Amino acid sequence: MQNTTLAKPGTKVVRVGPDGAAWIEGYRCDECGAVVTVATMACRNCASRTPPAPFRATDHGTLYSWSVVHRSYPGIAVPFVSAIVDLHDGLSLKGTLRNVDATTLRLGMPVVLVFDDAGGAHDQNGAPYVGYHFVPEGVSE
C-alpha cells in the first residue's frame, strides 16, 4: 500500500525514481540523432527500426518562443508565460516560465528547468505528482 503514495509523474516527460528523485526523459535516435519527447516504435525522422533510446535531459536551456497567455480555459489562473525551451542536449519542451518580467523575454534567454509539485495535485490514492516549470537562469525561486 505504501507504494501508492510515492510521487508520480505529473506529465509525460517526467520520470520519478524509487528514491523520489525526478528527471526529464528524452529519446534520441542513434542513427540520425533526432531527439523527441515521446517513445516511438521507430525513429520519426529517419524511420530507423531501432527505437530512439532514452536519456536523462539536462535542466539548462534557452528560450525559443513564448506567449503571455491572458485568457485560457475557465478556472485557469492567468496571466502566465507559455514557453518553448531548447534544452542544451537537444530536447525541446513546452512549459510555464515563472518568476520573469514578461517585457524582458527574448529569444535565446538562458532558463533553468525546476521540478515542482504540479500545483499541489494528488491522485485518487493521495499520491503527489511531480511537475516542472522554467525560471530565468540566475533567478531563485
Added chain:
Amino acid sequence: MTDVFVVGAGMIKFGRYPDRTYFQLGAEAALMALDDAGVSIKDVGAVYASSTFNAASMLGQKILQQIGQTGVPCINVSNACASGASAVREAFTGIKSGLYDIVLVVGAEKNPSGMLGGSPVAGPPPEGLFGSVTMPALFAEAGMVHANAYGTTLEQFAQVAVKNHHHATMNPKAAYQKETPLDMVLASEMIAYPLTKLMCSANVDGAAALVLVSDKKARELGMARAVRIRGSAMASDVFEPRSPEILEPNSVTRLAAARAYEMAGVGPEDLDLVELHDCFATAEILHYENLGLCADGEGGRMVSSGVTALGGRIPVNVSGGLLSKGHPIGATGVANMVEIVEQLRGEVGARQVSGARIGMTHVLGFGGSSAAGVHIFEKA
C-alpha cells in the same frame, strides 16, 4: 485521365444555428450546390462529407436522409481543420480515377463553444502548469518565432485582422460584417500575446458544398461557369525537431504547396487571389511565405503595404477569411473553395477581384500532428 471541374458551389451564411443540426446545415448547402450545377442528387455517384466533430456520426448519410437516400457511397472525413480540403481531395481522386462522373462534397459543422484546443490527459490538468495548449496560445507561439526571426510587429499581425474584417463587410454570408480599425483590434481583449480577440477566428457554425464532375460531364452541363481544379494536394507533417511541443505550421504547408504548384504547372506569380487558413492573424503572415507569395521574412510587409488587400497585387482572404467570415471547422476548407469558384466566375459583387483567372485555397489542420491541403483553380 480526365480533368476535374467544379460546376456547382454553395454555402449558407455562417453564424450560430442553435435550433438546427449539423446535417440540416449540410443538406441546405448541398441543395444549393446541386441547384447551382443544375443537377439532381439522383445524378450524384458518391458523397464526400467533412466534419471535424461529426464525421463519426455518418454525416453524409444523414444529409442524404434529408435530400434523397439514393444509396450511393458516402465517405465521411475528419482531419482537424483540414477536413474540408481532405474531402475535396478524395472527391477529386474519385473523379480522376474514372469511377464517378459527378460527386458531391459537403462540409458541415456545429462548432463547440468556448476556447478550442487540448485533449484529456491522465494526471493533473496540464493547462497553465506546463504552458498552454489553447489554439490561440499555439498560434501566438508560432507567430513569435516569426517575430523573433524577422522583427514582425504586433501592428503587422493586427493589420491582418483589420484587412480581413474589412473584406467581410462585402460578404453577406460572413458571420461578421463590421469594420475593425487598427486601434480597435489592438484594444480588444488580449488572449495570448500577440493575439487579441479580434485576431482570433470567429467560432461559428456553417456548411458549404461543391459539385465536382469529369470533363465529359462538364461539357454536357456547359463550360460557361465551370472551374477546373488544376492542382489538388495534401501533406502530412514531416519531422520537425520541436514539434509538437511547438505548433510548426510551415513545412507541412510548404510541402502541400509545392505538390499543388507542380501538379498545376503554375507558380505563385500566376495566382490572382488566395484564400488561406487565417485561423489566427499570426498564421496568415506565416502562410504568405509558406505559399510562396513573398520571400521569407517579407510576410509582415505584405500586409502592411496593402499587397494582400482587395485591390492589391495578390488579394488574400477577400471572403473575410476565418477571422470574420468564420471558421466552422469541418466546413472551412470547402467554403474557401466556394469563394474561389465564385470569384473566378465573377459572381461576388463588391469584393470581386477583377479579372481573376487562377486562385488558390489552403487549410492547415492541427491536433498534435498536422495536415495541410492546397488546391489551385482556374476558370475553364
